[in-house]
Amino acid sequence: MIGPAEIMAIIPHRAPMLLLDGVAEIEPGVRLTAVGTAGAGRNGPELPAGSAYPRELVVEAWAQAAVLLTAWERPLPEVGAGRVMLGAAIDRVRFEREVYSGELLEHRVRLVKAVDDNAVLDGSCLAGGELVAEFGNFLVALRDTAAVRAECGTGEPA
Numbered sequence: 001m002i003g004p005a006e007i008m009a010i011i012p013h014r015a016p017m018l019l020l021d022g023v024a025e026i027e028p029g030v031r032l033t034a035v036g037t038a039g040a041g042r043n044g045p046e047l048p049a050g051s052a053y054p055r056e057l058v059v060e061a062w063a064q065a066a067v068l069l070t071a072w073e074r075p076l077p078e079v080g081a082g083r084v085m086l087g088a089a090i091d092r093v094r095f096e097r098e099v100y101s102g103e104l105l106e107h108r109v110r111l112v113k114a115v116d117d118n119a120v121l122d123g124s125c126l127a128g129g130e131l132v133a134e135f136g137n138f139l140v141a142l143r144d145t146a147a148v149r150a151e152c153g154t155g156e157p158a
Helices: 004-008 055-071 145-152
Strands: 022-027 031-037 083-095 104-115 118-127 130-144
Touching (some): 031 055, 055 083, 055 104, 083 145
Antiparallel strands (some): 104 118
């Protein structure tokens, strides 16, 4: 299994917002399966045992896995170092059940289509073999950091 250090060499997420513990399977440019323990505190917030894990963090963890697949062959380990991956849109998010602190989440991501520096992905999240959530049409876009700053009117370094 690929662990947090290898993940951080590819995407800029760091504690406390890196929500992935490792990558179980990868077929670059096609699919990825990442895992993360909900609310364990290793990566992300620590929650008391049996606490409901926020759905927003389930979406964020799955999106991190999607960005990881997208950046696998063109790593983006530092924020503001020339390029940044932006989550532009996501639709068809459907939850099947709640997630509780301590559950191991399996984030399955599939690349639907890539055009230039844009990609569309879909997939699911499972816990204990049960479907937790499904995700469709997650659009990510790779952009030049300076251009993003200029568009946002900051002009300041990140």
